[in-house]
Amino acid sequence: MPLVTSLLTAIARANGDALVLHGGERPYVVAPTGQSELSSRVLTLDAMVGMLRELLPEEARHTLDELGAVQHDIADTTTVPDARFTVVAARGGDDIWIEIRRHRKTDEPEPVKVSEPVAVVEVEPEPEPHPAIVLPLSRSQVRDQVRAEQAARFSQPLHSAGINRLLRIAAARGASTLYLTSQARPSIRVDGEISPIEGEPVLSEPDVEALMLDLMPERNRETLRSQAGTEWICDVPDVGRIRCVTFRDHRGAGGIFRMIPARAISAEQLGLSREIQGLCAEANGLVLVTGPRSSGKSTLISAFVDLINRTRSDHVITLEHQIKFVHEIRGSLVSQREVRGDNSEWMAVARAALRENPDVLVIEDFRSPEIVTLALEAAQSGHLVIGALTAHTTTEAIDRIIDQTPPDRRPKIQLGLAEALRGVVAQVLLRKTGGGRVAAREVLLNTAAVANVIAEGKTSQLPMAIDNGRRHGMVALNDALVAFVQSGIVDSREAYRLAADQPGFLAMLKRQGIDTSFVERLA
Numbered sequence: 001m002p003l004v005t006s007l008l009t010a011i012a013r014a015n016g017d018a019l020v021l022h023g024g025e026r027p028y029v030v031a032p033t034g035q036s037e038l039s040s041r042v043l044t045l046d047a048m049v050g051m052l053r054e055l056l057p058e059e060a061r062h063t064l065d066e067l068g069a070v071q072h073d074i075a076d077t078t079t080v081p082d083a084r085f086t087v088v089a090a091r092g093g094d095d096i097w098i099e100i101r102r103h104r105k106t107d108e109p110e111p112v113k114v115s116e117p118v119a120v121v122e123v124e125p126e127p128e129p130h131p132a133i134v135l136p137l138s139r140s141q142v143r144d145q146v147r148a149e150q151a152a153r154f155s156q157p158l159h160s161a162g163i164n165r166l167l168r169i170a171a172a173r174g175a176s177t178l179y180l181t182s183q184a185r186p187s188i189r190v191d192g193e194i195s196p197i198e199g200e201p202v203l204s205e206p207d208v209e210a211l212m213l214d215l216m217p218e219r220n221r222e223t224l225r226s227q228a229g230t231e232w233i234c235d236v237p238d239v240g241r242i243r244c245v246t247f248r249d250h251r252g253a254g255g256i257f258r259m260i261p262a263r264a265i266s267a268e269q270l271g272l273s274r275e276i277q278g279l280c281a282e283a284n285g286l287v288l289v290t291g292p293r294s295s296g297k298s299t300l301i302s303a304f305v306d307l308i309n310r311t312r313s314d315h316v317i318t319l320e321h322q323i324k325f326v327h328e329i330r331g332s333l334v335s336q337r338e339v340r341g342d343n344s345e346w347m348a349v350a351r352a353a354l355r356e357n358p359d360v361l362v363i364e365d366f367r368s369p370e371i372v373t374l375a376l377e378a379a380q381s382g383h384l385v386i387g388a389l390t391a392h393t394t395t396e397a398i399d400r401i402i403d404q405t406p407p408d409r410r411p412k413i414q415l416g417l418a419e420a421l422r423g424v425v426a427q428v429l430l431r432k433t434g435g436g437r438v439a440a441r442e443v444l445l446n447t448a449a450v451a452n453v454i455a456e457g458k459t460s461q462l463p464m465a466i467d468n469g470r471r472h473g474m475v476a477l478n479d480a481l482v483a484f485v486q487s488g489i490v491d492s493r494e495a496y497r498l499a500a501d502q503p504g505f506l507a508m509l510k511r512q513g514i515d516t517s518f519v520e521r522l523a
Helices: 003-013 045-055 058-067 145-154 163-172 205-215 218-223 274-279 297-311 343-355 369-380 394-403 407-420 448-455 459-468 477-487 492-498 502-511 518-522
Strands: 018-022 028-031 034-037 069-074 083-092 095-104 177-181 187-190 193-196 231-236 240-249 252-260 285-291 315-320 333-338 360-363 384-390 421-431 437-445
Touching: 003 018, 003 045, 003 083, 003 095, 045 058, 045 083, 045 095, 058 069, 058 083, 163 177, 163 205, 163 231, 163 252, 177 205, 205 231, 205 240, 205 252, 274 421, 274 437, 285 297, 285 369, 285 394, 285 407, 297 315, 297 360, 297 384, 297 421, 315 343, 343 360, 343 369, 360 369, 369 384, 369 407, 384 394, 394 407, 394 421, 394 437, 394 459, 407 421, 407 448, 421 448, 421 477, 421 492, 437 459, 437 477, 448 459, 477 492, 477 502, 492 502, 492 518
Parallel strands: 285 384, 285 421, 315 333, 315 360, 360 384
Antiparallel strands: 018 028, 018 095, 028 034, 069 083, 083 095, 177 187, 177 252, 187 193, 231 240, 240 252, 421 437
């Protein structure tokens, strides 16, 4: 049976409305009664590429490569006679997403029946359908002006304008955030960099306020002109869930619109090693995620929660500043909670969460010694605790936890870490030479040698413990950076910029025979 026929038949048998195919995940059908998986095996990159070849003609595949998203009607009227189907596909590098949507003919309006004679009316031909705009998971910005104009044209909605149009443009270009500022053009953040949207006019303060009012709930409108601003979440068709924040500065009104991905990025999509994924299988203990600001810590923690959700049957509670990734209930019961207050509020919410006896507790920010102490006690009492803090390396993360503790309590914290710690993952995001970003990760696992070093407070020896622990799956940050430079994925200057140990990084490059003269040019 041809692939297209088998896929359409699978949708029909499940009485489904759509079939979702996503690299690194199992295929599933979305039906009125819920989701049903079609296979117990995840889809590989080769399988996804093969499906694109079968589902899309060559011209549509070129459009997909050019713009990152495309919609195509399936010319099949025999497999399921009472429906028509369209394919919506998005691609960012090796990340491929395909959705086959079913349009039931019974849902379409019946033609009007009239008795003869009838008047002959000239009808204008229907405009050609525009490709659907989907939110890509990882796609580099379209820098060429022609491509930018094409992306803007394809992002035009058929029946909406204003802020929805700008959000669709942002989504089409792989942006994570849309910025509106008085006396400036709308801007977007793509791959960590902010740039204005080509071809858009400068917005006045009334323009910005009018755009924000298009999305703002009635209850928030009274605070639009306040200095404190207001915040809300809404859903925008063809874009997804948006977190909206207003503000006022010296120019006037402004707004920030962060796009919340409909689905968390999986561990497979992030390319997490077996050792990192193994931390999510721990029954108890403490797992730390660290990195500098805007290094993807929230994305990595979300992938951990997604992996636990798919592989375990547990009760998971997450405490977050903002819910960036929404997790559906799959194998586990996931309860996500936003905490906006000060340290006392975080402590109160964390204690309340522990009273619910979760198997896994995720704390987005180890913001105080009290939170660290609570997390360690929870880890030692049988919970798996996953937490994040800002530090450049795994060693720096351990040092920060110890240093923020009062001196008289540090020995207890050191012993607690030595006992409860399962591993630390430090991550930095680098710009790829071909566009987009990639994560370099340092991995520290709590072997007996590492536990002894932490218990004795000799954290300066942790880098040596990582070097000696390569056979256990440990990775030093410089090793990860040099590997990206050797493969050509990352430029040596970009890797040098984000290396915590820059002299050590240069020494490794020289040992590998890689030119380091760029350092002299930077001086």
